[in-house]
Amino acid sequence: MRKYQVLLLFLLLSGCGFQPLYVEKKHDNVWYFSGDFDTSISQEMSQVKVEPIEERFGQIVRNELLDSLTPRGVPARPKYRLYVELTDKQIVQQALRNDITATREQVKYQVDYVLYDAQSDEELVQGNSIAYSSYDIMSNPYSTTIAEKKGEKDCAQIIANDIALRLGAYFHSRKTGLGDSSAI
Numbered sequence: 001m002r003k004y005q006v007l008l009l010f011l012l013l014s015g016c017g018f019q020p021l022y023v024e025k026k027h028d029n030v031w032y033f034s035g036d037f038d039t040s041i042s043q044e045m046s047q048v049k050v051e052p053i054e055e056r057f058g059q060i061v062r063n064e065l066l067d068s069l070t071p072r073g074v075p076a077r078p079k080y081r082l083y084v085e086l087t088d089k090q091i092v093q094q095a096l097r098n099d100i101t102a103t104r105e106q107v108k109y110q111v112d113y114v115l116y117d118a119q120s121d122e123e124l125v126q127g128n129s130i131a132y133s134s135y136d137i138m139s140n141p142y143s144t145t146i147a148e149k150k151g152e153k154d155c156a157q158i159i160a161n162d163i164a165l166r167l168g169a170y171f172h173s174r175k176t177g178l179g180d181s182s183a184i
Contacts, residue, residue, distance in 0.1 A: 049078035064160030
């Protein structure tokens with residue numbers, strides 16, 4: 001029974017137009033993965049220079065982007081430039097005590113990003129990414145600070161992963177000619 005469920009899942013995924021991002025299609029049939037991975041998208045992504053981002057949160061996002069886009073180092077002659085800007089940070093206090101002090105905070109980070117062609121300064125992709133974190137406000141200020149920093153790092157990682165995935169989808173759509181890449 002389990003085998004039929006898995007087979008049904010694969011049939012549904014193939015019917016909806018699902019395509020793996022880093023797998024090269026070798027044949028015209030439905031079952032085309034032969035164990036070979038297409039590295040051209042990774043190579044294009046490794047040609048992105050991530051420009052410096054303001055504030056500590058921006059530094060963390062930049063470091064995460066460098067790790068995911070250019071793990072072998074910053075390119076000597078980048079083909080693309082990525083600008084990321086923290087546009088919004090909202091802190092909302094939640095779970096109030098009787099004396100109207102909060103016991104929990106939720107933080108929302110929003111960044112805007114733009115990918116440019118390094119040669120022509122043409123805008124290729126733009127978008128925004130949002131991440132939320134929350135933490136308890138404890139009686140020990142050190143514990144609260146550690147929880148706040150952990151939430152900040154987690155949000156930076158979520159945003160960097162989101163941007164890297166969207167850039168990967170852009171380069172994939174450019175390579176395959178599928179879809180509208182401006183909506184990424």
